[in-house]
Amino acid sequence: xSDISIILRDASVVFTGQTDLVGRVKNTILxxxxxxxxxxxxxxxxxxxxLTIARGERVGLIGLNGAGKxxxxxxxxxxxxxxxxxxxxxxxxxxMFELATGxxxxxxxxxxxxxxxxxxxxxxKEIKAKMQEIAEFSELGEFLNYPVRTYSxxxxxxLAFSVSTAIxxxxxxxxxxxxxxxxxxxxxAKERMKKFMAQGKxxxxxxxxxxxxxxxxxxxxxxxxxxxRMDGKTDQVLKSYADNYQATV
Amino acid sequence: MISQNSFIPNALKSLLEWRVxxxxxxxxxxxxxxxxAIGPLWILxxxxxxxxxxxxxxxxxxxxxMEEFLPYLTCGLILWGFLVASFVEGGYAFIxxxxxxxxxxxxxxxxxxxxxxxxxxxxxxxxxALAGTLLFFDRFNPLGWLYALPGVAILLAAGLGHITLSAxxxxxxxxxxxxxxxxxxxxxxxxxxxxxxxxxxxxGLDFIYKFNPFYYLxxxxxxxxxxGTLAVKQDYMFCAAYLTLLWVVCIALGSKMDKKVVYML
Numbered sequence: 001x002s003d004i005s006i007i008l009r010d011a012s013v014v015f016t017g018q019t020d021l022v023g024r025v026k027n028t029i030l031x032x033x034x035x036x037x038x039x040x041x042x043x044x045x046x047x048x049x050x051l052t053i054a055r056g057e058r059v060g061l062i063g064l065n066g067a068g069k070x071x072x073x074x075x076x077x078x079x080x081x082x083x084x085x086x087x088x089x090x091x092x093x094x095x096m097f098e099l100a101t102g103x104x105x106x107x108x109x110x111x112x113x114x115x116x117x118x119x120x121x122x123x124x125k126e127i128k129a130k131m132q133e134i135a136e137f138s139e140l141g142e143f144l145n146y147p148v149r150t151y152s153x154x155x156x157x158x159l160a161f162s163v164s165t166a167i168x169x170x171x172x173x174x175x176x177x178x179x180x181x182x183x184x185x186x187x188x189a190k191e192r193m194k195k196f197m198a199q200g201k202x203x204x205x206x207x208x209x210x211x212x213x214x215x216x217x218x219x220x221x222x223x224x225x226x227x228x229r230m231d232g233k234t235d236q237v238l239k240s241y242a243d244n245y246q247a248t249v
Numbered sequence: 250m251i252s253q254n255s256f257i258p259n260a261l262k263s264l265l266e267w268r269v270x271x272x273x274x275x276x277x278x279x280x281x282x283x284x285x286a287i288g289p290l291w292i293l294x295x296x297x298x299x300x301x302x303x304x305x306x307x308x309x310x311x312x313x314x315m316e317e318f319l320p321y322l323t324c325g326l327i328l329w330g331f332l333v334a335s336f337v338e339g340g341y342a343f344i345x346x347x348x349x350x351x352x353x354x355x356x357x358x359x360x361x362x363x364x365x366x367x368x369x370x371x372x373x374x375x376x377x378a379l380a381g382t383l384l385f386f387d388r389f390n391p392l393g394w395l396y397a398l399p400g401v402a403i404l405l406a407a408g409l410g411h412i413t414l415s416a417x418x419x420x421x422x423x424x425x426x427x428x429x430x431x432x433x434x435x436x437x438x439x440x441x442x443x444x445x446x447x448x449x450x451x452x453g454l455d456f457i458y459k460f461n462p463f464y465y466l467x468x469x470x471x472x473x474x475x476x477g478t479l480a481v482k483q484d485y486m487f488c489a490a491y492l493t494l495l496w497v498v499c500i501a502l503g504s505k506m507d508k509k510v511v512y513m514l
Contacts (some may be wrong), residue, residue: 015512078354081255081508093354102348106280115276118269119353147283 004091004170004201006053006076011085013046013071013226045071046226048085053202060213060234061206062241063223069206072223073097073173076204091201092121094169099160109144109151109159110135116163130166137192138162139185158185165196172200176207210238256503263358270359274366281367292374299326300382307443316386317475318445323382324471325442327375331408332463333433334368339412340419340426347514357510361412368408379474393477400469400480403488407466410495417506420513440464462491 017040046068053059061069074080075087077095103112113134117127135144138158143151148159174197197203197216207213213220213234220237222230230237263270282288300323308318339361343350346360383389419425440463441449449457458464465487472480479485 074351079351080511095352095354097352098348102352104276104280106283107276111276111279115273118272119349119355124268 004055005088006051006090006171006202006204007086007088008049008051008075008082009086011046011049011075011082011087012044013068013075013080014083015041015043015045017041044226046075046082049226049228051221051228051231053204055201057219058197058200058203058217059205060217060220061204061223062208062210062213062220062237063206063229067223068226069223070097070175071226073175073204073206076171077173089171091170093171093173094120094164094167094200095173095175096161096164097173097175099157099164102160103148103156105149106147108146109138109140109148112148112159113144113163116160117166120164120167122167134162134166137166137188154185161189165192169196169200171202172197172204174203174205210242214238254504256500256507259356259507260358260503263356263362266355266359267362269355270362271366273359273363274370277363277367278370289374292371293378296323296326296375296378303443311444311448313445316388320379320382320386320388320475321445321471322443323375323379324474325467327372327379328404328467328470329437329440329442329463330375331368331372331404332411332466333430333437334371335365335408335411336415336429336433337426338368339364339415340429342412342416343420343510343514344423350511350514357507361409361416364412364416365405365409368412369405383474388475390474390477393474396473396477396479397470399485400473403469403485403492404466406492407488407495410492410499413499413503414495417502417510420510421506436461436463440467442467462487465491 049072061072063069071080073095074097075082076089077093077097078087078089079095081087102116104115107115110131113131114127117130117134118124122130138144138161140155140159143155148156151159197205203216205212205216217234219232220234221228222237222241230240278289282291285291287294300319304315304319304322307313307322308315311318342360342364343357346357346363349355350357350360380389415425415429437443439457440461441458446458446464446468449455465484469480469484469488472478472484
Protein backbone atom coordinates (compact mmCIF):
# COMPACT_ATOMS: atom_id res chain seq x y z
CA UNK A 1 0.00 0.00 0.00
CA SER A 2 1.39 3.36 -0.93
CA ASP A 3 1.81 6.33 1.32
CA ILE A 4 -0.80 8.67 2.73
CA SER A 5 -2.12 10.83 -0.08
CA ILE A 6 -5.16 12.41 -1.70
CA ILE A 7 -5.54 12.14 -5.45
CA LEU A 8 -8.41 13.52 -7.52
CA ARG A 9 -8.59 13.00 -11.29
CA ASP A 10 -11.29 14.82 -13.23
CA ALA A 11 -13.47 14.53 -10.18
CA SER A 12 -16.96 15.94 -10.61
CA VAL A 13 -19.95 15.98 -8.32
CA VAL A 14 -23.40 16.73 -9.67
CA PHE A 15 -26.39 17.09 -7.39
CA THR A 16 -29.70 16.29 -9.01
CA GLY A 17 -33.19 16.25 -7.68
CA GLN A 18 -36.74 17.38 -8.08
CA THR A 19 -38.40 20.11 -6.17
CA ASP A 20 -41.72 18.43 -6.82
CA LEU A 21 -41.48 14.70 -6.34
CA VAL A 22 -45.23 14.13 -6.11
CA GLY A 23 -45.67 15.78 -9.49
CA ARG A 24 -43.04 13.51 -10.96
CA VAL A 25 -44.72 10.39 -9.65
CA LYS A 26 -48.03 11.62 -11.05
CA ASN A 27 -46.41 12.24 -14.39
CA THR A 28 -44.92 8.78 -14.44
CA ILE A 29 -48.28 7.21 -13.66
CA LEU A 30 -50.19 9.36 -16.14
CA UNK A 31 -47.37 9.02 -18.67
CA UNK A 32 -47.11 12.73 -19.14
CA UNK A 33 -43.82 14.20 -20.18
CA UNK A 34 -41.89 15.01 -17.04
CA UNK A 35 -40.95 18.57 -17.86
CA UNK A 36 -44.53 19.83 -17.96
CA UNK A 37 -45.01 20.76 -14.33
CA UNK A 38 -42.02 19.60 -12.32
CA UNK A 39 -38.81 21.37 -11.61
CA UNK A 40 -35.72 19.25 -11.98
CA UNK A 41 -32.47 20.79 -10.97
CA UNK A 42 -28.85 19.88 -11.37
CA UNK A 43 -26.02 21.58 -9.57
CA UNK A 44 -22.47 21.11 -10.65
CA UNK A 45 -20.93 21.26 -7.23
CA UNK A 46 -17.51 20.22 -8.49
CA UNK A 47 -16.36 20.06 -12.09
CA UNK A 48 -13.26 18.25 -13.26
CA UNK A 49 -11.10 18.84 -10.25
CA UNK A 50 -7.54 17.58 -10.54
CA LEU A 51 -5.21 17.63 -7.61
CA THR A 52 -2.64 15.60 -5.72
CA ILE A 53 -1.86 16.17 -2.08
CA ALA A 54 1.12 14.29 -0.71
CA ARG A 55 2.21 13.38 2.80
CA GLY A 56 3.22 16.39 4.85
CA GLU A 57 1.27 18.96 2.88
CA ARG A 58 -0.98 21.53 4.51
CA VAL A 59 -3.51 22.92 2.12
CA GLY A 60 -5.95 25.77 2.57
CA LEU A 61 -9.22 25.98 0.66
CA ILE A 62 -10.65 29.40 -0.08
CA GLY A 63 -13.56 30.61 -2.12
CA LEU A 64 -16.94 32.26 -1.80
CA ASN A 65 -19.96 30.55 -0.26
CA GLY A 66 -21.13 27.83 -2.59
CA ALA A 67 -17.80 27.56 -4.38
CA GLY A 68 -17.57 23.86 -3.53
CA LYS A 69 -15.22 23.89 -0.55
CA UNK A 70 -17.36 21.65 1.65
CA UNK A 71 -18.20 19.34 -1.23
CA UNK A 72 -14.52 18.94 -2.06
CA UNK A 73 -13.73 18.12 1.57
CA UNK A 74 -16.52 15.55 1.68
CA UNK A 75 -15.20 13.95 -1.48
CA UNK A 76 -11.77 13.75 0.13
CA UNK A 77 -13.35 12.22 3.24
CA UNK A 78 -14.98 9.48 1.10
CA UNK A 79 -18.40 10.71 2.17
CA UNK A 80 -19.44 11.98 -1.26
CA UNK A 81 -18.65 9.57 -4.08
CA UNK A 82 -17.75 11.36 -7.30
CA UNK A 83 -20.32 11.44 -10.09
CA UNK A 84 -17.54 11.10 -12.65
CA UNK A 85 -13.79 10.91 -12.26
CA UNK A 86 -11.67 9.39 -9.56
CA UNK A 87 -11.07 10.30 -5.95
CA UNK A 88 -8.59 8.36 -3.82
CA UNK A 89 -7.74 9.10 -0.25
CA UNK A 90 -5.18 6.91 1.41
CA UNK A 91 -4.76 7.03 5.16
CA UNK A 92 -6.99 7.25 8.21
CA UNK A 93 -9.31 10.18 7.70
CA UNK A 94 -10.48 12.46 10.46
CA UNK A 95 -13.22 14.73 9.18
CA MET A 96 -14.49 17.69 11.19
CA PHE A 97 -17.45 19.10 9.34
CA GLU A 98 -20.79 19.81 10.89
CA LEU A 99 -20.09 19.90 14.58
CA ALA A 100 -23.68 20.62 15.44
CA THR A 101 -25.30 17.52 13.91
CA GLY A 102 -25.17 13.78 14.42
CA UNK A 103 -26.12 13.39 18.05
CA UNK A 104 -28.32 10.87 19.80
CA UNK A 105 -30.63 13.33 21.50
CA UNK A 106 -31.91 11.03 24.22
CA UNK A 107 -28.52 9.72 25.20
CA UNK A 108 -26.14 11.29 27.66
CA UNK A 109 -23.07 13.32 26.82
CA UNK A 110 -20.88 10.38 27.80
CA UNK A 111 -22.70 8.04 25.41
CA UNK A 112 -22.42 10.56 22.61
CA UNK A 113 -18.70 10.96 23.23
CA UNK A 114 -18.30 7.23 22.91
CA UNK A 115 -20.34 6.98 19.71
CA UNK A 116 -18.48 9.84 18.03
CA UNK A 117 -15.13 8.43 19.09
CA UNK A 118 -16.06 5.02 17.67
CA UNK A 119 -17.11 6.62 14.41
CA UNK A 120 -13.80 8.44 14.25
CA UNK A 121 -12.12 5.06 14.37
CA UNK A 122 -10.96 4.87 17.98
CA UNK A 123 -10.81 1.46 19.66
CA UNK A 124 -12.84 1.03 22.87
CA LYS A 125 -9.62 0.81 24.90
CA GLU A 126 -8.34 4.08 23.52
CA ILE A 127 -11.69 5.68 24.21
CA LYS A 128 -11.57 4.59 27.83
CA ALA A 129 -8.11 6.05 28.17
CA LYS A 130 -9.11 9.37 26.62
CA MET A 131 -12.60 9.74 28.07
CA GLN A 132 -11.53 11.80 31.07
CA GLU A 133 -9.41 14.13 29.00
CA ILE A 134 -12.19 14.67 26.49
CA ALA A 135 -14.66 15.38 29.27
CA GLU A 136 -12.35 17.85 30.96
CA PHE A 137 -11.59 19.70 27.77
CA SER A 138 -15.26 20.07 26.93
CA GLU A 139 -15.87 21.73 30.34
CA LEU A 140 -19.36 20.31 30.27
CA GLY A 141 -19.05 18.96 33.80
CA GLU A 142 -22.22 17.40 35.12
CA PHE A 143 -24.04 18.18 31.88
CA LEU A 144 -22.32 15.10 30.50
CA ASN A 145 -24.67 13.01 32.63
CA TYR A 146 -27.74 14.56 31.03
CA PRO A 147 -29.31 13.70 27.68
CA VAL A 148 -27.85 15.96 25.04
CA ARG A 149 -31.25 17.31 24.06
CA THR A 150 -30.84 19.62 27.05
CA TYR A 151 -27.70 21.14 25.53
CA SER A 152 -27.37 24.56 23.99
CA UNK A 153 -25.96 24.95 20.47
CA UNK A 154 -22.57 25.95 21.85
CA UNK A 155 -22.44 22.91 24.10
CA UNK A 156 -22.97 20.56 21.17
CA UNK A 157 -20.05 22.12 19.41
CA UNK A 158 -17.88 21.89 22.49
CA LEU A 159 -18.62 18.22 22.87
CA ALA A 160 -18.01 17.39 19.22
CA PHE A 161 -14.88 19.49 19.06
CA SER A 162 -13.42 17.89 22.17
CA VAL A 163 -13.91 14.40 20.78
CA SER A 164 -12.68 15.12 17.28
CA THR A 165 -9.48 16.79 18.42
CA ALA A 166 -8.64 14.02 20.88
CA ILE A 167 -7.62 11.60 18.17
CA UNK A 168 -4.37 11.26 16.32
CA UNK A 169 -5.25 11.78 12.69
CA UNK A 170 -3.43 10.96 9.48
CA UNK A 171 -5.58 12.90 7.06
CA UNK A 172 -7.24 15.82 8.78
CA UNK A 173 -10.08 17.56 6.94
CA UNK A 174 -11.62 20.65 8.50
CA UNK A 175 -14.52 22.75 7.34
CA UNK A 176 -14.72 26.16 8.99
CA UNK A 177 -14.54 24.87 12.48
CA UNK A 178 -12.56 27.64 14.09
CA UNK A 179 -14.12 29.75 16.77
CA UNK A 180 -16.14 27.05 18.47
CA UNK A 181 -18.00 27.96 21.62
CA UNK A 182 -18.01 31.02 23.84
CA UNK A 183 -15.18 33.46 24.45
CA UNK A 184 -13.49 31.20 26.98
CA UNK A 185 -13.72 28.11 24.90
CA UNK A 186 -12.85 29.77 21.61
CA UNK A 187 -9.42 30.73 22.90
CA UNK A 188 -8.74 27.27 24.27
CA ALA A 189 -10.05 25.70 21.09
CA LYS A 190 -7.73 27.76 18.95
CA GLU A 191 -4.70 26.60 20.93
CA ARG A 192 -5.78 22.99 20.76
CA MET A 193 -6.57 23.29 17.10
CA LYS A 194 -3.08 24.49 16.36
CA LYS A 195 -1.55 21.51 18.12
CA PHE A 196 -4.01 19.20 16.45
CA MET A 197 -3.37 20.55 12.99
CA ALA A 198 0.34 20.18 13.53
CA GLN A 199 -0.19 16.42 14.09
CA GLY A 200 -1.98 15.67 10.86
CA LYS A 201 0.18 14.12 8.21
CA UNK A 202 -2.05 15.76 5.65
CA UNK A 203 -4.15 18.77 6.50
CA UNK A 204 -6.81 20.29 4.28
CA UNK A 205 -9.02 22.99 5.67
CA UNK A 206 -11.42 25.56 4.37
CA UNK A 207 -11.54 28.98 5.88
CA UNK A 208 -12.62 32.52 5.25
CA UNK A 209 -9.76 33.81 7.36
CA UNK A 210 -6.63 34.69 5.34
CA UNK A 211 -4.57 34.82 8.54
CA UNK A 212 -5.40 31.25 9.48
CA UNK A 213 -4.67 30.01 6.00
CA UNK A 214 -1.32 31.73 5.81
CA UNK A 215 -0.45 30.60 9.35
CA UNK A 216 -0.90 26.96 8.51
CA UNK A 217 -0.57 26.36 4.81
CA UNK A 218 2.20 26.57 2.30
CA UNK A 219 -0.28 25.72 -0.41
CA UNK A 220 -3.72 27.13 -1.07
CA UNK A 221 -6.45 26.19 -3.51
CA UNK A 222 -8.95 28.78 -4.63
CA UNK A 223 -12.28 27.33 -5.69
CA UNK A 224 -14.77 29.16 -7.81
CA UNK A 225 -18.09 27.68 -8.96
CA UNK A 226 -16.88 24.15 -8.42
CA UNK A 227 -13.65 24.59 -10.33
CA UNK A 228 -10.10 25.18 -9.23
CA ARG A 229 -9.42 28.79 -10.10
CA MET A 230 -5.91 28.77 -8.73
CA ASP A 231 -3.65 26.30 -6.93
CA GLY A 232 -0.28 27.42 -5.68
CA LYS A 233 1.77 29.08 -2.97
CA THR A 234 -0.44 30.53 -0.25
CA ASP A 235 0.75 34.14 -0.45
CA GLN A 236 0.29 34.30 -4.20
CA VAL A 237 -3.16 32.69 -4.15
CA LEU A 238 -4.34 34.85 -1.28
CA LYS A 239 -3.12 37.94 -3.08
CA SER A 240 -4.90 37.11 -6.33
CA TYR A 241 -8.02 36.20 -4.38
CA ALA A 242 -8.02 39.50 -2.52
CA ASP A 243 -7.24 41.49 -5.68
CA ASN A 244 -10.03 39.75 -7.56
CA TYR A 245 -12.72 40.55 -5.05
CA GLN A 246 -11.44 43.97 -4.11
CA ALA A 247 -11.78 44.90 -7.76
CA THR A 248 -15.42 43.92 -7.88
CA VAL A 249 -16.47 45.52 -4.60
CA MET B 250 -10.46 4.41 -2.11
CA ILE B 251 -13.70 4.63 -4.01
CA SER B 252 -13.92 1.82 -6.52
CA GLN B 253 -16.59 1.23 -9.11
CA ASN B 254 -18.55 -1.24 -7.04
CA SER B 255 -18.02 -0.45 -3.41
CA PHE B 256 -21.01 -2.20 -1.87
CA ILE B 257 -19.56 -5.62 -1.08
CA PRO B 258 -16.14 -4.45 0.15
CA ASN B 259 -17.85 -1.78 2.26
CA ALA B 260 -20.31 -4.30 3.67
CA LEU B 261 -17.46 -6.61 4.69
CA LYS B 262 -15.54 -3.71 6.19
CA SER B 263 -18.63 -2.77 8.19
CA LEU B 264 -18.98 -6.31 9.47
CA LEU B 265 -15.48 -6.09 10.93
CA GLU B 266 -16.43 -2.89 12.73
CA TRP B 267 -18.75 -4.89 14.99
CA ARG B 268 -17.78 -2.85 18.02
CA VAL B 269 -19.26 0.27 16.49
CA UNK B 270 -22.61 -1.15 15.38
CA UNK B 271 -23.00 -3.37 18.40
CA UNK B 272 -22.55 -0.40 20.69
CA UNK B 273 -24.87 1.82 18.67
CA UNK B 274 -27.57 -0.86 18.54
CA UNK B 275 -27.38 -1.42 22.29
CA UNK B 276 -27.53 2.30 22.92
CA UNK B 277 -30.63 2.55 20.74
CA UNK B 278 -32.42 0.10 23.01
CA UNK B 279 -31.24 1.89 26.12
CA UNK B 280 -32.31 5.25 24.70
CA UNK B 281 -35.70 3.94 23.72
CA UNK B 282 -36.56 3.13 27.31
CA UNK B 283 -34.46 5.75 29.03
CA UNK B 284 -37.20 7.78 30.59
CA UNK B 285 -39.67 4.99 31.12
CA ALA B 286 -40.04 3.62 34.63
CA ILE B 287 -40.15 -0.06 33.75
CA GLY B 288 -38.32 0.12 30.42
CA PRO B 289 -38.02 -3.09 28.42
CA LEU B 290 -40.67 -4.70 30.59
CA TRP B 291 -43.13 -2.93 28.31
CA ILE B 292 -42.21 -5.32 25.55
CA LEU B 293 -43.25 -8.19 27.79
CA UNK B 294 -46.39 -6.49 29.05
CA UNK B 295 -47.58 -5.61 25.55
CA UNK B 296 -46.87 -9.12 24.38
CA UNK B 297 -48.70 -10.61 27.35
CA UNK B 298 -51.74 -8.40 26.73
CA UNK B 299 -51.81 -9.36 23.07
CA UNK B 300 -51.39 -13.06 23.78
CA UNK B 301 -53.99 -13.14 26.53
CA UNK B 302 -56.46 -10.89 24.76
CA UNK B 303 -56.23 -12.36 21.29
CA UNK B 304 -55.43 -15.82 22.61
CA UNK B 305 -58.60 -16.07 24.68
CA UNK B 306 -60.87 -14.84 21.92
CA UNK B 307 -59.31 -16.66 19.01
CA UNK B 308 -58.59 -19.77 21.00
CA UNK B 309 -62.29 -20.09 21.83
CA UNK B 310 -63.46 -18.97 18.38
CA UNK B 311 -61.20 -21.44 16.65
CA UNK B 312 -61.78 -24.10 19.30
CA UNK B 313 -58.10 -24.48 20.12
CA UNK B 314 -56.72 -26.06 23.31
CA MET B 315 -55.15 -23.17 25.25
CA GLU B 316 -52.04 -25.03 26.33
CA GLU B 317 -51.16 -25.46 22.65
CA PHE B 318 -52.57 -22.27 21.25
CA LEU B 319 -51.01 -19.73 23.62
CA PRO B 320 -47.38 -20.87 23.11
CA TYR B 321 -48.07 -21.04 19.37
CA LEU B 322 -49.43 -17.51 19.40
CA THR B 323 -46.60 -16.13 21.56
CA CYS B 324 -43.96 -17.63 19.34
CA GLY B 325 -45.65 -16.44 16.17
CA LEU B 326 -46.13 -12.91 17.46
CA ILE B 327 -42.53 -12.30 18.51
CA LEU B 328 -41.21 -13.64 15.21
CA TRP B 329 -43.75 -11.64 13.27
CA GLY B 330 -42.77 -8.52 15.20
CA PHE B 331 -39.19 -9.06 14.15
CA LEU B 332 -40.13 -9.49 10.49
CA VAL B 333 -42.31 -6.38 10.37
CA ALA B 334 -39.69 -4.29 12.14
CA SER B 335 -36.97 -5.50 9.78
CA PHE B 336 -38.90 -3.84 6.96
CA VAL B 337 -40.42 -0.84 8.71
CA GLU B 338 -37.58 0.16 11.06
CA GLY B 339 -35.05 -0.92 8.45
CA GLY B 340 -36.49 1.82 6.28
CA TYR B 341 -35.18 4.41 8.72
CA ALA B 342 -31.69 2.90 8.98
CA PHE B 343 -30.07 5.52 6.76
CA ILE B 344 -32.58 8.29 7.31
CA UNK B 345 -32.10 8.39 11.07
CA UNK B 346 -28.31 8.10 10.74
CA UNK B 347 -28.08 11.00 8.31
CA UNK B 348 -26.07 13.14 10.72
CA UNK B 349 -23.42 10.45 10.98
CA UNK B 350 -23.38 9.48 7.31
CA UNK B 351 -22.69 13.04 6.23
CA UNK B 352 -20.04 13.57 8.82
CA UNK B 353 -17.93 10.46 9.23
CA UNK B 354 -16.19 8.38 6.61
CA UNK B 355 -17.49 5.06 7.90
CA UNK B 356 -19.08 2.68 5.40
CA UNK B 357 -22.84 3.14 5.64
CA UNK B 358 -23.58 -0.53 6.15
CA UNK B 359 -22.79 -0.24 9.86
CA UNK B 360 -26.17 1.50 10.20
CA UNK B 361 -27.87 -1.59 8.76
CA UNK B 362 -26.20 -3.84 11.33
CA UNK B 363 -27.08 -1.29 13.99
CA UNK B 364 -30.79 -1.80 13.29
CA UNK B 365 -30.36 -5.57 13.25
CA UNK B 366 -28.77 -5.45 16.72
CA UNK B 367 -31.68 -3.60 18.28
CA UNK B 368 -34.25 -5.80 16.56
CA UNK B 369 -32.42 -8.89 17.77
CA UNK B 370 -32.40 -7.66 21.36
CA UNK B 371 -36.13 -7.05 21.27
CA UNK B 372 -36.58 -10.52 19.79
CA UNK B 373 -34.53 -11.99 22.63
CA UNK B 374 -36.70 -10.27 25.22
CA UNK B 375 -39.67 -11.88 23.52
CA UNK B 376 -37.91 -15.24 23.61
CA UNK B 377 -37.66 -14.96 27.39
CA ALA B 378 -41.43 -14.50 27.48
CA LEU B 379 -41.86 -17.50 25.21
CA ALA B 380 -39.71 -19.67 27.46
CA GLY B 381 -41.84 -18.55 30.39
CA THR B 382 -45.05 -19.43 28.57
CA LEU B 383 -43.74 -22.86 27.63
CA LEU B 384 -42.60 -23.57 31.17
CA PHE B 385 -45.98 -22.50 32.48
CA PHE B 386 -47.73 -25.03 30.26
CA ASP B 387 -45.01 -27.58 30.96
CA ARG B 388 -44.14 -27.82 27.28
CA PHE B 389 -40.57 -26.56 27.41
CA ASN B 390 -38.31 -28.81 25.36
CA PRO B 391 -34.58 -27.91 25.35
CA LEU B 392 -33.92 -30.15 22.35
CA GLY B 393 -36.50 -28.23 20.33
CA TRP B 394 -34.67 -24.98 21.06
CA LEU B 395 -31.50 -26.55 19.71
CA TYR B 396 -33.34 -27.57 16.55
CA ALA B 397 -34.54 -23.99 16.19
CA LEU B 398 -31.01 -22.63 15.83
CA PRO B 399 -30.76 -23.10 12.05
CA GLY B 400 -34.06 -21.24 11.84
CA VAL B 401 -32.66 -18.39 13.91
CA ALA B 402 -29.70 -18.10 11.53
CA ILE B 403 -32.15 -18.02 8.60
CA LEU B 404 -34.27 -15.38 10.30
CA LEU B 405 -31.27 -13.15 10.97
CA ALA B 406 -30.03 -13.45 7.39
CA ALA B 407 -33.51 -12.61 6.14
CA GLY B 408 -33.83 -9.75 8.63
CA LEU B 409 -30.57 -8.19 7.46
CA GLY B 410 -31.73 -8.57 3.88
CA HIS B 411 -35.03 -6.86 4.63
CA ILE B 412 -33.27 -4.03 6.44
CA THR B 413 -30.91 -3.56 3.50
CA LEU B 414 -33.69 -3.58 0.95
CA SER B 415 -35.90 -1.24 2.90
CA ALA B 416 -33.09 1.15 3.92
CA UNK B 417 -31.87 1.78 0.38
CA UNK B 418 -35.34 2.08 -1.13
CA UNK B 419 -36.68 4.25 1.68
CA UNK B 420 -33.82 6.70 1.34
CA UNK B 421 -35.14 7.33 -2.15
CA UNK B 422 -38.87 6.84 -1.57
CA UNK B 423 -39.78 8.24 1.81
CA UNK B 424 -43.34 6.94 1.62
CA UNK B 425 -42.15 3.36 1.68
CA UNK B 426 -41.98 2.73 5.47
CA UNK B 427 -45.53 4.06 5.82
CA UNK B 428 -46.77 1.89 2.98
CA UNK B 429 -44.98 -1.15 4.37
CA UNK B 430 -46.56 -0.91 7.80
CA UNK B 431 -49.96 -0.96 6.10
CA UNK B 432 -49.06 -3.87 3.89
CA UNK B 433 -47.84 -5.89 6.85
CA UNK B 434 -51.12 -5.37 8.66
CA UNK B 435 -52.79 -7.16 5.79
CA UNK B 436 -50.10 -9.83 5.61
CA UNK B 437 -50.59 -10.50 9.30
CA UNK B 438 -54.05 -11.85 8.60
CA UNK B 439 -52.96 -14.10 5.78
CA UNK B 440 -49.96 -15.58 7.59
CA UNK B 441 -50.59 -18.39 10.06
CA UNK B 442 -49.87 -16.49 13.29
CA UNK B 443 -53.30 -16.16 14.87
CA UNK B 444 -54.58 -19.45 13.47
CA UNK B 445 -52.97 -22.88 13.04
CA UNK B 446 -51.83 -24.08 9.63
CA UNK B 447 -54.00 -27.18 9.89
CA UNK B 448 -57.14 -25.01 9.67
CA UNK B 449 -56.08 -23.71 6.27
CA UNK B 450 -55.30 -27.19 5.04
CA UNK B 451 -58.69 -28.50 6.16
CA UNK B 452 -60.48 -25.81 4.19
CA GLY B 453 -58.42 -26.08 1.03
CA LEU B 454 -56.78 -22.71 1.57
CA ASP B 455 -53.22 -24.06 1.41
CA PHE B 456 -52.16 -21.43 -1.09
CA ILE B 457 -52.40 -18.76 1.62
CA TYR B 458 -49.29 -20.02 3.31
CA LYS B 459 -47.69 -22.08 0.59
CA PHE B 460 -46.50 -19.05 -1.35
CA ASN B 461 -45.90 -16.88 1.67
CA PRO B 462 -42.18 -16.63 2.51
CA PHE B 463 -42.95 -15.17 5.94
CA TYR B 464 -44.78 -18.32 6.91
CA TYR B 465 -41.64 -20.37 6.25
CA LEU B 466 -39.39 -17.92 8.08
CA UNK B 467 -41.66 -18.19 11.12
CA UNK B 468 -42.15 -21.93 10.89
CA UNK B 469 -38.45 -22.93 10.85
CA UNK B 470 -38.25 -21.52 14.37
CA UNK B 471 -41.76 -22.06 15.70
CA UNK B 472 -42.11 -25.67 14.66
CA UNK B 473 -38.91 -26.97 16.33
CA UNK B 474 -39.57 -25.05 19.55
CA UNK B 475 -43.15 -26.32 19.86
CA UNK B 476 -42.73 -29.82 18.47
CA GLY B 477 -39.18 -30.67 19.50
CA THR B 478 -38.00 -31.72 16.03
CA LEU B 479 -36.67 -30.01 12.94
CA ALA B 480 -39.22 -28.44 10.63
CA VAL B 481 -40.03 -30.27 7.40
CA LYS B 482 -37.37 -30.28 4.72
CA GLN B 483 -39.42 -28.20 2.28
CA ASP B 484 -39.51 -25.34 4.79
CA TYR B 485 -35.74 -25.10 4.81
CA MET B 486 -35.57 -25.40 1.04
CA PHE B 487 -38.10 -22.65 0.59
CA CYS B 488 -36.18 -20.46 3.05
CA ALA B 489 -32.93 -21.10 1.20
CA ALA B 490 -34.56 -20.13 -2.09
CA TYR B 491 -36.06 -17.00 -0.54
CA LEU B 492 -32.75 -16.00 1.04
CA THR B 493 -30.91 -16.47 -2.24
CA LEU B 494 -33.40 -14.36 -4.11
CA LEU B 495 -33.48 -11.73 -1.38
CA TRP B 496 -29.72 -11.41 -1.26
CA VAL B 497 -29.32 -11.27 -5.01
CA VAL B 498 -31.75 -8.37 -5.03
CA CYS B 499 -30.01 -6.73 -2.07
CA ILE B 500 -26.58 -6.95 -3.64
CA ALA B 501 -27.87 -5.63 -6.96
CA LEU B 502 -29.71 -2.79 -5.25
CA GLY B 503 -26.85 -1.98 -2.90
CA SER B 504 -24.33 -1.95 -5.72
CA LYS B 505 -26.52 0.36 -7.72
CA MET B 506 -27.47 2.73 -4.91
CA ASP B 507 -24.59 2.69 -2.45
CA LYS B 508 -22.91 5.71 -3.99
CA LYS B 509 -26.15 7.63 -4.33
CA VAL B 510 -27.59 7.27 -0.86
CA VAL B 511 -25.63 10.11 0.71
CA TYR B 512 -27.03 12.50 -1.90
CA MET B 513 -30.58 11.42 -1.13
CA LEU B 514 -30.44 12.20 2.57
